Amino acid sequence: MWQIIYHPATGNFEKISADLSPLNGSFIRIRPDYIGVCGSDKSILAGKRKVYDGLILGHEITGIISEGKGLDLAGDHLSEGDRVVVFPNYYCGECEDCRHGHYNTCRNKISIGVTAQGALQEFFDLNPKFAIRVDEQIDPELAPLIEPMAVAVHAIMKFSDRHKRMIVIGGGSVGISSYVTAKCLGFDDVRIVEKVGIKREELKKHVGDVYQSIDDALGVSTGPINILDTVGSMETINDIEKLSGVIASGSEAVVSGLESQEYSLNQAYFVRREITFRGSIIYTPHDFIIARDVVGREADLLKKTLTLADIHTMIEGLKDRILNSTDIKLILKI
Ligand SMILES: [Zn+2]
Ligand SMILES: [Zn+2]
Secondary structure, three states, rough: OEEEEOOOOOOEEEEEEEOOOOOOOOEEEEEEEEEEHHHHHHHOOOOOOOOOEEEEEOOEEEEEEEOEEOOOOOEEOOOOOOOEEOOOOOOOOOOHHHHHHHHOOOOOOOOOOOOOOOOOOOOEEHHHHEEEEEOOOOOOHHHHHHHHHHHHHHHHHOOOOOOOOEEEEEEOOOHHHHHHHHHHHOOOOEEEOOOOOOHHHHOOOOOOEEEEHHHHHHHOOOOEEEEEEOOOOHHHHHHHHHHHHHHOOOOOEEOOOOOOOOOOOHHHHHOOOEEEEEEOOOOOHHHHHHHHHHHHOOOOHHHHOOEEEHHHHOOOOHHHHHHHHOOEEEEEEO
């Protein structure tokens, strides 16, 4: 079978052939056909996130089961011919976090496509409990979006009030997933802030409610607000801090972005103004089930945000294509 491996030292991808080992009896084997590219792939290719030589990327995965059967993460039966999406953060089920249902913060987590081999290959084997079945109603090209959508679901469920204005910082794929998810889950006033002009114009083609700055999005004071920071940089955190004198006490901020490893918070913000500040990382199996539903319901809008590219014709220029892409969401056809 073929595999596409990545060499971080040179930035090159290489297509190799490898032996197909017999399938572990309790696993399923899938043939991946669409894989989404996201910010974490970009940070690997930009060298911001160190990975081992020979890593196979690909963690937003859908494919058809070619062999094996079992129960998926929702408890549904899987068998040959079913389409699934992979839950690519394998949790251990035994650590302190897992035992309390916090599978997303598992201390022994294996992240495929990042810390273990991903799915840019002809076949991919996995434990069926890390898959979710998607039926024919979901367009296969959209199915990889269930993973980033689950990131958004997890973050959005942390807000206590759906009727506060929500400001989503960042118009990347997580930003737009968050916008769509929040609307779908009944948040009535959602606004995206994207500072970069070209990205903002691209977004405006698909959704209204796109603003240049938090101040613009805030408009006339509406009482406490929800802020979702999908960037998580020093700059975006500082922007939120600056709002502390303006927005009403009782506002809530959730940070799902991971751009800066460290930032400081001014006590005037979250102590004196009593503004809640929470972190949010990936998702639990339950979030995946909700995300599958959101992708099904918002298919028309989401479809417009996709750019499809055939992986086999672009292996040589893959790094540049991914790093320099201005697509809202790039999907590789395998
Ligand atoms: Zn991703
Ligand atoms: Zn665990």
